[in-house]
Amino acid sequence: MTRDYVISARNLTKHYGDFAAVDDISFDVPAGESFGLLGPNGAGKSTTMRMIGGVSQRTSGELTIMGLDPEQHGPQVRAHLGVVPQQDNLDEELRVRDNLIVYGRYFGLPLSYLKPKADELLEFAQLTEKAKSKVDSLSGGMKRRLTIARSLINEPKILLLDEPTTGLDPQARHILWDRLFRLKESGVTLILTTHYMDEAEQLCDRLVVVDKGKIMAEGSPAQLIREHSTREVLELRFGSERNTTVAAELQGIGDRLEPLPDRVLIYTHDGEAALEQVASRGLHPITSLVRRSSLEDVFLRLTGRSLVD
Numbered sequence: 001m002t003r004d005y006v007i008s009a010r011n012l013t014k015h016y017g018d019f020a021a022v023d024d025i026s027f028d029v030p031a032g033e034s035f036g037l038l039g040p041n042g043a044g045k046s047t048t049m050r051m052i053g054g055v056s057q058r059t060s061g062e063l064t065i066m067g068l069d070p071e072q073h074g075p076q077v078r079a080h081l082g083v084v085p086q087q088d089n090l091d092e093e094l095r096v097r098d099n100l101i102v103y104g105r106y107f108g109l110p111l112s113y114l115k116p117k118a119d120e121l122l123e124f125a126q127l128t129e130k131a132k133s134k135v136d137s138l139s140g141g142m143k144r145r146l147t148i149a150r151s152l153i154n155e156p157k158i159l160l161l162d163e164p165t166t167g168l169d170p171q172a173r174h175i176l177w178d179r180l181f182r183l184k185e186s187g188v189t190l191i192l193t194t195h196y197m198d199e200a201e202q203l204c205d206r207l208v209v210v211d212k213g214k215i216m217a218e219g220s221p222a223q224l225i226r227e228h229s230t231r232e233v234l235e236l237r238f239g240s241e242r243n244t245t246v247a248a249e250l251q252g253i254g255d256r257l258e259p260l261p262d263r264v265l266i267y268t269h270d271g272e273a274a275l276e277q278v279a280s281r282g283l284h285p286i287t288s289l290v291r292r293s294s295l296e297d298v299f300l301r302l303t304g305r306s307l308v309d
């Protein structure tokens, strides 16, 4: 069966001593899909990525990449993979274009291929004008794009992206998302980890929600929201003292109530109607907001915690 999927994990487990960083997870990724692991810090996302990349040994379970076990066929598997690690590990001493060429040499690729390929990738990463700049003069977003360009030097079928936009400002994130979207359109399978629900919603066809090494739910962003949350959410702020105590007075409004330290969430199919009910009980929040449910709500529902600490 595994030949239908570019990645298959069965009961994949990784222990550090007694601690299960990845705890019996199974998933399959078909070719061309953009697949995400969404979860908070420490959920086991990077550990899973390292096992896929063949740089960390699993404790038990099965894992195949393009039908091959990365522990037994490391070089063949790596030839299909592009890897974008959580921390950029560019060669700061080298100029931008040379980073691509030197990296390509590790794969044994000839200069006759690498020179035009580097130019093509710089164009793709919108870094052509920076070709001769030193890496340390680039912004965070540019470094990230260069790392992605570098990961594409061997024309991988699968791109592993560990937290691709962590630490970037909104504009830099949007440029990056656009580039990743183009890669997906060109047929590259994207595997990404993120703790940003908006990133998961933007980029992932399908994702697994992970927490404490386990898969809590799996589906497309829309499916997950449909299955684990209501259509709308009414967010009320009563002030830090009142948010938790007011919950008793809100009982019965909407489908579910979630009192958080900074706000109260009311899950409902009709936020405006719920807000009217709140007012009819003589309760007056400082602010109120009706919004659509997001993956953040799914995560809160499944784990009782927020995605971002």
Ligand SMILES: Nc1ncnc2c1ncn2[C@@H]1O[C@H](COP(=O)(O)OP(=O)(O)OP(=O)(O)O)[C@@H](O)[C@H]1O
Residues within 6 Å of the ligand: 016, 021, 039, 040, 041, 042, 043, 044, 045, 046, 047, 048, 163
């Ligand atoms: N080499 C290691 N030795 C011991 N424990 C480790 C090691 N690497 C990771 N862990 C632990 O395994 C758990 C999962 O870590 P992992 O880095 O996979 O999480 P993550 O979901 O990627 O989060 P982050 O975004 O913070 O990297 C964490 O509790 C971490 O402390």
